[in-house]
Each structure stands twice: as C-alpha cells, then as structure tokens.
Amino acid sequence: MAEPKALPEEIIAAKPKPLPDDVAGLVDAMPELDGRGAPPPGGKGRRGGATGKLTGPEWKDAQPVYDKILAGGRKNVAAVIAMLKEVDNGEDYKARYTLHGLGAYTGRAGKENQHADVVAAIVAAVTGDAPKPVKLALVRELVLFGDKTATAALAGVLTDAELCSDAARALVAGGTVEPLRTALPAARDAACRAHIVNALGELADAASAAALRRAADDADQSVRICARFALAKIGDASAADMLAKACAAEGWEGIQAADACLVLAEKLAAAGGAGAAEKLRKAVKDAQPLKPAPAPAPQPAAAPTAPKPNQLDEAMKSLAR
Secondary structure (H helix, E strand, C coil), rough: CCCCCCCHHHHHHHHHCCCCCCCCHHCCCCCCCCCCCCCCCCCCCCCCCCCCCCCCCCHHHHHHHHHHHHEEEEEEHHHHHCCCCCCCCCCCCCHHHHHHHHHHCCCCCCCHHHHHHHHHHHHHHHHHCHHHHHHHHHHHHHHHCCCHHHHHHHHHCCCCCCCHHHHHHHHHCCCCCCHHHHHHHHCCCHHHHHHHHHHHHCCCCHHHHHHHHHHHHCCCCCHHHHHHHHHHHCCHHHHHHHHHHCCCCCHHHHHHHHHHHHHHHHHHHHHCCCCHHHHHHHHHHHCCCCCCCCCCCCCCCCCCCCCCCEEEEEHHHHCCC
C-alpha cells in the first residue's frame, strides 16, 4: 500500500493554528506591529515602547479570539483590562486593541449579554483602584458605548479633573442628564464645570436653564462662555438680555458671546420669536461692529532708473573712434 503523500507546505501553512486557552495568550494572538518607521537608537519607540503601526486583523480572524475570551465572561474581560499599563508607551497595544475590539464586537445584535459583561468589567475597573491613566482609557471606551448601565460609575468621576471631560461625553452619548445636573454645583474644578455645562448644552436640557444662567456668571471665563452657548442651544429666551450684555465684553469673551447670541437668535426665530431674534442680532451688531478693512499701506515710490544707453548710438561712437 502506497504511503499517503505529504500535504503541500502552503496548505499546511494555511491551516489555522489552535488558539491558546489563557487570556494572555489570546491577547497575544493579535497581530504584531507592521514595523513601519525605523526606531530611534536604542531600539525603542518615541516614548520608550513599541514602534510601528498596527493593522488590525480581519473579522474572520479576530472573531474566534473574541468569542473565546467572552466565553469566560466578565472575569476574562477583567483579565484583559488588567493587562493595560499605567504608562501608555505602546507596549500594551495588543491588550488595548483587544479591549476595544471586544466592545465593538459585542455591540452587534445578538451579543447583548456579552456586551453587558464588557461594560460591567470596565465599570468595575473605573470604580475600583485601577491607576488613573487606565481609568481614563476605560472611560473613553464608555464614550463609544453610550451605555446607561455605566451611569453611576461615570457620575462618580464627573468632578475628577482628569476624567470629567470624557465622563461628560459618555453621559451625553447615553443621553443621561441627571448626574450632570447634580455634579455642576459640586464641581470645584473650573474645567470640570465647563465640561459639565457644555454637556448640558449638548443635551439641550431645558430643566438646567436656571443653573446655566448662574454658571454664565461664574468666576471662570471658560465656564461663562460654555454656559452662554448652552443657554443658546437650549433656546432659553429668558437668557437673551444676559447674552446681549455679554457681547460688550472685551476680547475673546465678547466675540464668543456674540456667537452665542446668534445661535440663540436662530433658535428664537425658529420658535416664532422673530422680534426677539432681531433684537439679539442688533445687540451683536452694536457691540461688535464690523471694522472697515485697513487701507493698504502706501508703497514707497520706486527710485528712478538711469536710462539705458541707446545701443545704436554706442555702436556709432565705437566706429568713430
């Protein structure tokens, strides 16, 4: 009986390799960096980590990895999160890519239970003792989800100067307003107040109009500017006089107040308040008049140039010599 022929090498190479059983091995199954861009002397990246760019796997290759991680539930997702390093120097790119991929993969229909595991693991880390830079990366993932089950965790970091911006964005993505209303009077950091006010404007929360009018008188310029825009986006007619007066402020604040007035004027006009809208436009025109373009500076007269000698005259003189 003849021995069976060996399979060609290209067929052997094309056979999928079995996936590892441990989470670390599954994360390591993600592609290596493309290697584009030569590393500096010393062999490490710009910030001391990995170099090159990552071309993510095709879904057909990534799906078995994600499915195997998700089979272990929230515990396995937490293990991926534990692989994130405090210093984002690129060395943990596979873990960060895998976590992001798990969120995207479970966002599809039919994956609701697995998505709940992903969100629960992230929320546990955000409310736990993970390093602040890791929490920041996780809150940014929640921005993409807009998941209301993360509301309590996001509310807990709304007054954290390092996390409030992305926490506010995540609440906007989920259309959740109550934590923002609660956090505004409690926020000590001006940047946090500005982010919260801006989020309330994005959500056009009319119930926050009174708090926003108070914020428009905040000691911090950025908070005042954001509050005026928030009131304009809401279409708060009672803020019209306040915004009109703010147009007279010097410099950047006055310019931004004028922009907010024009936004509010559009809102009021659309709601049938043509007279109030025109009043706002006039306030902008009076406070921020268009300045005529400066006249061009006079150009110095060109120095007279000596007349060029007539070539024929010069030739005749040369022959006469």
